[in-house]
Amino acid sequence: MNELTLTFLRLGFLVLMWVLVFSIVGAMRRDLAVGRRNKTGAPTPRQVRKNPELAEPPARQQAHHLVVVEGPLAGTSMPLGESPILLGRAQEATLVLEDDYASGRHARLFPQGSRWFIEDLGSTNGTYLADRQLTRAQPVELNAPIRIGKTVIELRP
């Protein structure tokens, strides 16, 4: 093989190495979107057409406020936006519960479709939705009491 081909092959190999690097970076780019809304549950229009039961239930009155009705923070109210809400004693929680019976990162309220869901984050004392202990994420109806330690929270329109 002549000198020119060899030089091209040599440079080509270096390019190939970087092609590998950049394809890996390209493949992980999607994964770096940290904390973006999780789309696993939302069915695509095509899936809805195929199985109609997946369609969202008709729009109901939406929750726009979170109100603490019992516990040390009773009376506190906060508006609900688009982002999930972390409940717990930890300082990074959206609503910092000053409740000795709550865990640092106790539970999470998150919107999906037109509804809000509550999910226990492995708390020590558990989270109760209408006096039932949560075992997985469940939708929260308006005015349904969510009990965390000594605090009771409700969603209001």
Add this chain to the structure above:
Amino acid sequence: MSAVEAAARPRRNIELVLLVLALVVGIGANAMTSINQGLSLGNDFWMQSAIMAVASLAVHIALRFRAKYADPLILPIVVALNGLGVAMIHRLDTASTPVADYGDVQARWTVVGMALAIGVILFLKDHRMLRRFTYISLILSAVLLVLPLVPGITAGDVNGAQVWIRIGPASFQPGEVAKITIGIFFAGYLSTNRDLILLAGRRLGKLQLPRFRDLGPMIVAWLASIGILIFQHDLGMSILFFGIFISMIYVATSRASWAILGIVLMFLGAMASSEIFPHIRLRIDGWINAFDPEVFGRQYGGSYQIVQGLFGMANGGLIGTGMGQGRPDLVPFAHSDMIIAAFGEELGLVGLFAIVVLYALLVTRGMRAAIGARDAFGKLLACGLSAGIGLQCFVVMGGVTRLIPLTGLTTPFLAAGGSSLLANWIIAALILVISNAARRPIDTTPLGPDETPAAIPPSSAPSAHRGGPAETTKTQVVKQQ
């Protein structure tokens, strides 16, 4: 446990595409050597490439069956690095007289390593199982670290360090495996006792001191790493263990003060040991005064190796001499400790940086698995193992490029050495298993109106550490296009 979520997709096809690309890089490097030297690609080349491709595809298929949601990028990165390593070792074999066969040995160990990785993926359904072996791991690590000192199976003093054992014709470096067991121990211990270490104990000014008994096992581990240094003369391994220890305690407690304290301790230890041990003093002298003719020509502990490596990399320049065109064989131990210098010479700065970036990506993928993991043990284990890989790369590359004194550590996946390759493949498999658990979707769909949530027996009070509902949540594949 974590607010970080990514859309759950297996992404195994992306892994397959990247894997093929990685194989092309690895096998291409091997082919380039022969092409550049004007040789034809022999049967050996095709045979070995085929074995390598089949073995890595086997790992891929194992992932498809058992760890569908595992990170799709780890396997291609590891295969590319391993392939490049085998190619470079082959290339160095052709330069030595008489022709050595480190390359074939390395290729054989690669297959064994991949087989072990498949074993881990197939038999370790859940990484949390390893947590049961927390204290067994501590004992195992201690035994593994002491083995090279036991008369009868010790391989004696090899290149200034006593880290090898020899059983019959086979020799093995147990310290490499100890890296994994010590990681399991730290992860298990810290995930259980994190709160105690954090909160119980006296406060000294701004520094919260843990109670002595909570830190007892950690101090044993620290003493072990100092012990390696004193009795086995292995500075690199000692730094690696201590680094894993510090990074894990930092991640577990998020107290920067302890990490700083640990690093200060490490510097003090290194300084004290350079005063006490002549071989470490020589290493440091060879690092600072590398270009001194007297140091360069010294019989033992001189800087000949480092300086030859630097000359080689200078010869390679920006784009390198091309595989098979340089003289990396002039560097002692070019196939193991100094393989980075060999790559610097033949692939140049551009190629070397690609390798560095591959390592960086591998470490970030490990950390990503740690962020996504839903249990403290998995988080700490993935974090510790990938921090170990990162630290090992830093120590080796820093040594070769004369940023820090050269210490005898292997470059993960690249350097010749069966035990290192085996251990690193097991680490890769462990990170894959943890990332599978991290990326697997949790069922968050609402219960139907008639369904009642599964009752929790009152005795199993859920707690973040003992596998409460967050950890044992029923998982099922969410319907996705």
